[in-house]
Amino acid sequence: MAQKSAVAARAPKKKASSWQKRDWVAAYIFIAPVTLGLLVFYIWPFFQNIWFSFNDVNKFNMSTFVGLENYIKLFSDKEVWKAFGNSLKYVVITVPAGLFLSIFIAALMNAKIRGKSIYRTLYFLPSVTMSAAVAMVWKWIYNEQMGILNTAIKAAGGSGHAWLTSPSTALYCIMLVGLWMTVGYNMIILLAGMQGISVTYYEAAALDGAGPIQQFFKITIPMLTPTIFFVLITSIISGFQVFDTIYMMIGKTNPAYDDTQTVVMLFYRQAFDYGYKGYAAAISLFIFIVIMIVTVIQLIGQKKWVNYD
The missing domain is CATH 1.20.5 (Single alpha-helices involved in coiled-coils or other helix-helix interfaces)
Incomplete structure (x- = not known):
């Protein structure tokens, strides 16, 4: 040899x-x-x-x-950390909620129900609609004077609320819009993963006496782990990069502007409103490094999870 x-x-x-x-x-x-x-x-x-x-x-x-001057300014700038806190809050709330809703809806769409194609289309439509159009529609829904939401609340005997101008509710209202736009897309990906699981696993589990709930947690979720991690990583990345819906729904004169400003919005503001492109470049690299660190941690966690199973 x-x-x-x-x-x-x-x-x-x-x-x-x-x-x-x-x-x-x-x-x-x-x-x-x-x-x-x-x-x-x-x-x-x-x-x-x-x-x-x-x-x-x-x-x-x-x-x-100027060397490291932009980075020194970045780490001592309270506005950066305020914006980063808003971005982090957006990610921490929308990613788990969106993942849960996407898995739940995908499981329903994977079941034997009538009109599945219609439901899939309805859930997927928001994800292919232009963000600017979605933001403008929801901005009118949240409108304090003429919005559908306040109109319905007043018709039920309640009092309206300044949804997008109140610092306590503005960011959460935008989170709801973000979930409405992304859940359908993630649902399609998870549904494709579910349909790739062999039926023989479920048949064998049914012979052993496992019910639908046991099959879901013992077969579907473990076999869907790679798809779940993909959705999780992409959701976190898009969560840190959220910009268009906030930019369209929250104006610069809005009292809740500082409480909804994300890191990407701050980058845009520094680069194009103030003209500090060097400082804005440092902010964008800060976002990039944070996303890379989170992604690496997730990939390491995925390997440990797979090896553990």
């Missing part, structure tokens, strides 16, 4: 034929647009952003190197 391997190692490699070379050229041509797009719109801006974070960049993109 050792002699054969030695002979194989000394054997000259076959040259690629003309047809193989043509295939390679065609493959490179096909991937060139995507590769160029990644380089121009993702990779180059990412490294440029890192460079900007160590500079004082004015509105004309003229940069002056």
